Amino acid sequence: MRLTSVLVFASMNVCIKLAERGGASVSEILFFRQFGACLLVAAVIAAGPGLASVATTRLPAHVLRAVVGLTAMAFTFNGIVALPLAEATTIGFTVPIFATVLGALVLREPTGWHRWAAVATGFVGVLIVAQPSGSHFPLWGAGCALAGAFGTATVTILLRRIGRTESALTTVFWFSALSVLPLSLLYAGAAQAHPVATWFCLAGVGGLGGIAQIAMTSSLRLGPVSVVVPMDYSSLLWATLFGWLVFDVLPASATWLGAPIIVASGLYIVWREHRRRRVLTEEATAGSG
Template sequence: MPVPFVPPTERRLLGIGLAFAAYVMFTGIDSSAKWLGLVGIAAIQIVFLRYAVHLALVAAIHLPRHGRSLVRTGSLRLQSLRALTLLASTGCNFVAVQYLPLTVTGAIAFTVPFFVCALSVPMLGETVGWRRWTAIAVGFVGVLIIVRPGSDAFHPASLLCLVAAMSTALYMLLTRRVSAIDSAATSQFYAGIFATVLLLPLVVFFWSWPTTPDGWIAFFTVGIFGFLGHQLITVASGLAPASVLAPFSYFQIIFMALSSWLIFAQPPDVWLFLGAPIVIGSGLYIWLRERRLAKPEPPITAPH
């Protein structure tokens, strides 16, 4: 039976829709992590839960289909480095959300394109012109407006957000390299098992069980949201080019703002409205410039 033809436009619209759903899932990860922190769960346990549940779902879904090929990798070193950068990003982000509104952590996360652009010089040997360096500098001015260092509103956890963004940039650059030798399922498996095995000997000293129904819900959703988000963005990337999906990632700030306001009673302040458009605008300029220069498209992924 012939496979029905799906017009490219419709495939792209479906890809964009799935990407939007993925960004809702990514917002759910941070919201669950923040909620678990509020009910007394240690940050290291939250990170462990995110990857342990993720690993269990990856194994349950992909092992029956792929068997031993799921664990075969063309470069264990690259997969380990990639998993380490993702773990560092998640750890820093999960600690930061305990002290900062989701709108602030989300806005600072949009500095990832700046770090990707800057790190592509030493890691990939690419050339970055003065226009993109200027966009990076302007973007960080936007970050300074949001976090206001030196003021009473500044919290050191903002620095963790920047470390998380840089770690995510390294993760994306390494993902670009491993995607040429391993499947997405294999990469998801190694991201899950690396973090789970590394944290298991430590988490036993911090372990505690939720004592409320909402705590139990967040206990499981932090990992479920992570798995679903990565699955959705992987499928979306197969339906639409990264150059089409990339600008829509900035809509996640809307989901983060709604969660911060409605769930945690932390509405965005005026400084976010001033700084976030600068950060987003600079990121979009870098995207447009790289598209014009026809640079290789980075994978659409997430700092979770």
């Protein structure tokens, strides 16, 4: 399910770039992303446990998650539009790095020198890919991609708190539903006529985004985070392939050098987090015994 979500998200990113090239604004793309996902998730819930299952007493927490999530998505989409797919995807791999920093600062999670070293190494990889002194792609796009990654990492911190009482499906539903109203107002001012191909791409963004969201949520229900999250790095393979086949663009030489550094740092952070949680579980089990 996780590998499926990775492939579908990569396909959605292709639709985002094609829609923008076809004349659609990022505001329109955001609206269709969330509107399509909302319809699909609502249909899945209605056909399964029923809409009553997503009732919540933590609406303010969901509103905050929606605000942060939408902001992160807007930055991410601008990064996808401005950068080649492989570079946008590579910079997106900084989410575990930012999550480690936020976990230490906000949640006061113990973070040893191993993970701080991985954080520093990951940012070195970002500097290699972005090449601030170079001009192989817009720094505006790199900045948007980094801001999107930071926002996504912030969402993971919020989800750790929300997840204590809310199911994953409830969280996904409220994020989609709460996004539609403000995006509808934004869309009303940005809506314009498009060629048929662009409308298909916009529909693809919404449909594929919803499918990928459900597959990703299902993967977390079926397997531990330490097992499924590393599979996300396979998205670089799809981004490179789609970038070459659809846009005739291959990653720059700096990306080939920096991407492995970012991926390695992210995998190491995930592994250290897995080890830490396993030790805490064993200590709790021994204590209760």
